[in-house]
Amino acid sequence: MSDKHSFRQAALALLLVGVALAGWAGAGDDARGSREPGACCYDDGTCRLTPPEMCASLIGDANCDGAINFDDISPFVAVLSGGSVPACEPGNCDVNRDGAVNFDDISPFVALLGSQHFVRGNFLGPGTACTQCPPRLGDTCENPFLTSGSLPFVAFGNTCDFANDYDAWCPYDSMARDVVYQFSPAQDVTVDISLCLDETDYDTKVYVYDNICSGWGIACNDDGCSTPTYPLPYLSEIESVALSAGHTYYIVVDGYGQECGTYHLDIRETPSCDVPCPPGGTPENEPCHTNTNGGCGFEPPVFGHIACSETVCGTSYFDGVDRDTDWFLIDIPVGHADYIFTLTGEAEFDLELVLVRDDGADCYDLTLIGAVGESCQIVELTSACVTASSTYYAWVGPQFTTTFDCTDGHGRYWVAVTCVGCDIVPGACCRSGVCHADMTPADCAALGGEWQGPGSACDPNPCPPPPLGDTCADPYIIPPLLPFDTTGNTCSFTHDYDAVCPYSAPGARDTVYRFTPTAIEFVDITLCMDETDYDTKVYVFEDSCSGAPIACNDDYCATAGYPQHPYVSKIAGLLLSPGHDYYIVVDGYGSACGTYRLIVIPPPP
Numbered sequence: 001m002s003d004k005h006s007f008r009q010a011a012l013a014l015l016l017v018g019v020a021l022a023g024w025a026g027a028g029d030d031a032r033g034s035r036e037p038g039a040c041c042y043d044d045g046t047c048r049l050t051p052p053e054m055c056a057s058l059i060g061d062a063n064c065d066g067a068i069n070f071d072d073i074s075p076f077v078a079v080l081s082g083g084s085v086p087a088c089e090p091g092n093c094d095v096n097r098d099g100a101v102n103f104d105d106i107s108p109f110v111a112l113l114g115s116q117h118f119v120r121g122n123f124l125g126p127g128t129a130c131t132q133c134p135p136r137l138g139d140t141c142e143n144p145f146l147t148s149g150s151l152p153f154v155a156f157g158n159t160c161d162f163a164n165d166y167d168a169w170c171p172y173d174s175m176a177r178d179v180v181y182q183f184s185p186a187q188d189v190t191v192d193i194s195l196c197l198d199e200t201d202y203d204t205k206v207y208v209y210d211n212i213c214s215g216w217g218i219a220c221n222d223d224g225c226s227t228p229t230y231p232l233p234y235l236s237e238i239e240s241v242a243l244s245a246g247h248t249y250y251i252v253v254d255g256y257g258q259e260c261g262t263y264h265l266d267i268r269e270t271p272s273c274d275v276p277c278p279p280g281g282t283p284e285n286e287p288c289h290t291n292t293n294g295g296c297g298f299e300p301p302v303f304g305h306i307a308c309s310e311t312v313c314g315t316s317y318f319d320g321v322d323r324d325t326d327w328f329l330i331d332i333p334v335g336h337a338d339y340i341f342t343l344t345g346e347a348e349f350d351l352e353l354v355l356v357r358d359d360g361a362d363c364y365d366l367t368l369i370g371a372v373g374e375s376c377q378i379v380e381l382t383s384a385c386v387t388a389s390s391t392y393y394a395w396v397g398p399q400f401t402t403t404f405d406c407t408d409g410h411g412r413y414w415v416a417v418t419c420v421g422c423d424i425v426p427g428a429c430c431r432s433g434v435c436h437a438d439m440t441p442a443d444c445a446a447l448g449g450e451w452q453g454p455g456s457a458c459d460p461n462p463c464p465p466p467p468l469g470d471t472c473a474d475p476y477i478i479p480p481l482l483p484f485d486t487t488g489n490t491c492s493f494t495h496d497y498d499a500v501c502p503y504s505a506p507g508a509r510d511t512v513y514r515f516t517p518t519a520i521e522f523v524d525i526t527l528c529m530d531e532t533d534y535d536t537k538v539y540v541f542e543d544s545c546s547g548a549p550i551a552c553n554d555d556y557c558a559t560a561g562y563p564q565h566p567y568v569s570k571i572a573g574l575l576l577s578p579g580h581d582y583y584i585v586v587d588g589y590g591s592a593c594g595t596y597r598l599i600v601i602p603p604p605p
């Protein structure tokens with residue numbers, strides 16, 4: 001038998017013995033019972049009209065010492081038997097809150113001795129009404145649970161004890177009960193918010209409001225994971241939410257449909273991107289906040305060196321004004337008249353790679369080709385066939401996006417260079433599952449494909465099928481019931497489509513969604529969400545992905561993820577007809593790619 005079970009049996013036996021010895025007289029004869037009743041507001045959201053002595057300061061705390069334990073047994077028996085405890089509210093002993101202290105309070109009192117569920121009351125005064133009670137703590141944004149502002153933050157609760165006050169589409173609406181936490185960061189921070197812990201036992205939803213609890217919120221998730229307690233993948237988590245110092249954020253724990261239950265909320269800082277030096281990498285050997293390889297930015301110019309097939313590991317920083325850029329002279333081997341260069345890199349910051357051609361080796365009239373990517377994303381660029389008689393530099397630096405410092409273990413990157421002679425044997429090139437024969441590496445790179453090596457053939461087809469969403473032939477499917485809300489990253493796809501509105505995107509990677517309405521629909525198609533972090537474009541084809549789109553937008557708004565310019569896209573009030581297939585293409589300006597959040601929703605009334 002467990003200790004807890006033994007204690008409960010002992011407590012019950014003691015109660016029954018005490019009652020048998022003392023007899024029953026009731027607790028209603030106290031002289032204070034004649035005082036005018038008023039509102040007794042409990043912190044679990046309930047209220048009842050009582051005389052002041054029957055409003056429990058802490059239900060079950062019979063000796064009024066601020067705790068519920070075995071020291072309360074004898075005072076509880078005394079009150080139950082008609083006596084009173086000096087300077088203590090008999091209402092604390094009315095455990096079931098029915099207005100009287102009697103045998104009906106015994107079982108709930110014994111249950112309290114082994115629980116962690118404590119309920120406090122507050123008497124508002126004679127003649128007051130329950131309508132004057134403040135909202136329950138955690139029930140609304142006006143009276144939320146307060147966090148300390150420090151991370152990690154962990155909380156447990158049960159939404160069934162609360163009311164339904166809020167909702168957010170992601171992509172389903174609901175009428176479930178919800179609870180609110182307030183978080184005010186002291187400094188800018190990116191956080192993960194998760195209900196994916198074992199204690200969570202129902203179909204959840206979680207979302208975040210910024211400063212006011214209205215609209216869609218800045219982040220929302222419905223289905224993200226499962227737990228042993230709830231093994232279906234319908235629990236919720238939001239990853240990498242950027243929060244700003246000086247803002248007040250309201251985190252709402254909600255449910256799908258009308259579901260409620262126990263939750264375990266965990267808020268912690270998003271793990272930082274970690275880019276160690278690959279095995280065999282050569283250290284840059286530039287101390288933080290020094291510049292030993294500033295290249296053409298110095299007078300006289302000064303360069304590091306990188307050989308073909310070499311990887312160099314270095315560091316950088318960007319403080320909002322100045323940034324550390326590193327120039328490496330590419331040491332080209334003898335043996336070919338012309339070369340194709342490929343630069344590959346990864347960084348703990350938003351990376352920019354540039355291949356610089358310097359025909360006079362004098363830092364004048366430079367020719368540049370570049371590529372960009374976000375932190376922990378592999379960035380790659382490949383040149384056309386170029387003459388080996390020129391001088392070439394690999395340029396590495398941060399984008400002008402998020403500030404970061406160069407400290408031990410932070411601000412790291414690596415860059416690698418490969419050099420292939422243009423006189424190599426052509427081979428197969430794979431793009432979107434289609435094999436293109438007899439192509440050089442440069443031709444394949446210009447096509448946006450993956451070269452299969454010298455002498456490789458297209459029969460049998462060496463190309464894997466394209467990923468879901470890569471083309472109109474195999475698009476992501478949007479369910480007929482709107483709203484629809486999803487996130488993705490176009491950098492993992494190929495460049496297949498383009499539309500001029502008014503700019504073209506000759507190299508941007510794109511992904512495709514198909515929506516087939518069952519009735520006439522007016523929709524807004526928007527990427528104007530905080531998760532979108534690059535210069536986008538969005539357009540819609542009807543029935544086939546050829547010809548001109550029926551709607552297109554390039555520049556509409558800025559987001560928290562891309563605040564520099566209003567270059568994120570939205571199509572508003574588009575009329576769609578039933579029985580037609582509409583292909584929504586998420587694209588980029590120029591060659592830009594990145595993370596997006598796409599919402600398709602009926603426009604507001």
